[in-house]
Amino acid sequence: MDHQAKRDAYRDELTHVDERGDVRMVDVSEKAETKRIALAEGSILMHPETQAMVLEDRAKKGDVLACARVAGIMAAKRTSELIPMCHPLMITKAKVEIEPIAAPGESLAEGWASARADGRVGFRVRTTCGVTGVTGIEMEALTAASVACLTIYDMCKAVDRGMEIVDVRLLRKEGGRSGLWERGAAEVGEAPEEAGGEREGISLSGAADAAGAVDEGAVIAASAVGTAPATDAPRPAPASPDAACPVPVVAFVGYQNSGKTTLVEKVIAELTRRGIRVGTIKHHGHAGFDIDVPGKDSWRHAHAGSRHVGIVSAERYAEYADTDSELPLEHMLARYTDVDVVLVEGYKAAGLANIVVARSGVDRMRGASSLELVDDRTLALACNDALAMHIRVDVPTIDINDELAVADAVERYLSR
Incomplete structure (x- = not known):
């Protein structure tokens, strides 16, 4: 009995390329219908x-x-x-x-x-x-x-x-x-997970938003020194917490899916381009999150029972810990001694200088108006043109896609 050999992708030839390497349309006249x-x-x-x-x-x-x-x-x-x-x-x-x-x-x-x-x-x-x-x-x-x-x-x-x-x-x-x-049943209909890469440790760029898994030992607090653009001058490490010299803070507030993360990401890049050292804090309003890379040593420490995990290399460190209650924002800000400004995403009720992000002006999940977030600490309202044309507020309105103008508003606040 003639058994057909199993196909091997490493040995099979490309059918659309001939022996000289020229492309061709395959002759299928002898194939069965x-x-x-x-x-x-x-x-x-x-x-x-x-x-x-x-x-x-x-x-x-x-x-x-x-x-x-x-x-x-x-x-x-x-x-x-x-x-x-x-x-x-x-x-x-x-x-x-x-x-x-x-x-x-x-x-x-x-x-x-x-x-x-x-x-x-x-x-x-x-x-x-x-x-x-x-x-x-x-x-x-x-x-x-x-x-x-x-x-x-x-x-x-x-x-x-x-x-x-x-x-x-x-x-x-x-x-x-x-x-x-x-295709394997596990692959159908699921978004591919983002690879953690070979770097040992934790990726903190938007990690609170991107993390899909919620671990039983919820990770509540994290801080790290990010990798800044290369310069000749050495990057200073954060000093000991210093509540007496708080760093300037600007919060980006808005309801879910208003475009906060996208705008903050662009503003970080623009302020960094201008030579301003930026730190960020993301408020995660749900029960828990996991920002470690499964299988890495630090992840294994945490899953073995460590309540406070740290990892240190020559140019970066990170730590995260389990807590019994939410860590106060002031405790986190006291550690940001190596930056010129901290951009906070969330913390609507913290009374911070803020930029309200309201793409359409309505939170569909709650039926609430984003304009209700505008207060006497609001520096600007970032929204789309359609909303800007039909509202009257006592603060400047900025196109939500104009990160340069938003960065200008932050820089003006820093110069006060």
């Missing part, structure tokens, strides 16, 4: 307000999801015109399904995709293509998913240019010489 099916998916991530606009059919260009479905089907039929070495196929089936991605903590309604590990929302596109023929239909399914996502981007880009198309991938294929291939 079989029924072939391929399933693929892709996701487009966006601001929650953009997702709501699409679901409420408020997009100026019309029905976004209906247009994206049609575009995906059209793309599947024209894949051979886009991908050079694809064979033209007489497609027998093309289906495009689009589901909104739920936010973390929301009950999963029928027709919604599960929440992502990173908490971002948007839409998940899943495509199914079929053909009875001599070559596979995977590229048609992948092209349909990609173009459907691109169509959503095109119809919403006027209000959200920061949308991202991610996780375009094949889920399943049937038929042909290789038979059935299916």
